[in-house]
Amino acid sequence: MAEGGAAGATGAGELEGVLENLRALSGEVVTAAVLLKDGELEASTLPPGVDRERYAAMLAGLAGTGRRIARENGGSSFSQVRIKGEGGHVLLVGLEGGGTLVATTGPDARVGLVLYDMRNVRKEIEKVTGSGEGAQG
Amino acid sequence: MKRIFGRLVLLGAAAGAFYALLNYLRDSEGAKKGDVQMVLDTGATVEPDPAEAQEFADIARKVLEIDGENR
Numbered sequence: 001m002a003e004g005g006a007a008g009a010t011g012a013g014e015l016e017g018v019l020e021n022l023r024a025l026s027g028e029v030v031t032a033a034v035l036l037k038d039g040e041l042e043a044s045t046l047p048p049g050v051d052r053e054r055y056a057a058m059l060a061g062l063a064g065t066g067r068r069i070a071r072e073n074g075g076s077s078f079s080q081v082r083i084k085g086e087g088g089h090v091l092l093v094g095l096e097g098g099g100t101l102v103a104t105t106g107p108d109a110r111v112g113l114v115l116y117d118m119r120n121v122r123k124e125i126e127k128v129t130g131s132g133e134g135a136q137g
Numbered sequence: 138m139k140r141i142f143g144r145l146v147l148l149g150a151a152a153g154a155f156y157a158l159l160n161y162l163r164d165s166e167g168a169k170k171g172d173v174q175m176v177l178d179t180g181a182t183v184e185p186d187p188a189e190a191q192e193f194a195d196i197a198r199k200v201l202e203i204d205g206e207n208r
Contacts, residue, residue, distance in 0.1 A: 058200050065192055
C-alpha cells in the first residue's frame with residue numbers, strides 16, 4: 001500500500017514495488033516501509049486497516065532516536081540499527097538524505113541476511129525518492 | 138500424616154508462587170545487552186546505553202505488536 005508523498009504517486013508506486021521485491025527476496029521480512037527525513041511514511045507493505053499515522057510515528061521515533069545516538073557518538077546518522085524484541089526484530093537502514101528503510105521480521109529470522117538484502121535495495125529506493133548520488137536534497 | 142501432607146502442599150504452593158514471581162520480574166526487565174545494535178555512518182558499531190536501548194525496545198515492541206496483529 002503506497003502512501004504517496006515527496007516522490008509523487010508514481011514514485012510511491014515504484015517504491016511499493018521495490019518493497020514488495022524486498023519481501024519476495026527476503027521471505028523473512030514481515031513488513032517493509034520507507035520513511036522520509038520528516039517522518040512521513042512514503043511507502044509501505046502494511047495491509048489495509050492499519051493505522052498508518054500511528055505506525056509512521058513509531059518508526060519516526062525509532063529513526064529519531066537512532067540519529068540522536070549517532071550524533072552523541074560522533075556520527076551524523078546511522079547506517080543500520082538492529083533491535084531485537086520479544087516478537088521479532090525491527091531493522092533500520094539509513095538512506096541518503098535522511099530517509100530510513102525499515103523492515104520487521106519474526107523472532108527466528110536470519111537478521112544478517114535480511115540486512116544484506118535491505119542494503120542491496122537501498123540504492124534503488126534512493127533513486128526513486130531522489131535522495132541518491134547526484135540528486136539534490 | 139494428614140498435617141504433614143497439608144504442609145507439603147502449602148510449601149509447594151509457596152515455591153510455585155515464588156518461581157512465578159521470579160519469572161515475571163525477569164520478563165519485565167529492560168532491554169538486555171545486545172538487543173540493540175547500531176552501525177553509524179562512520180562505520181563505528183555502537184551499543185546504546187540501557188536507557189536509550191530501553192527507548193528503542195519500547196517502540197519496537199509496539200511496532201512488532203502491530204505486525205503481529207496483521208500477520
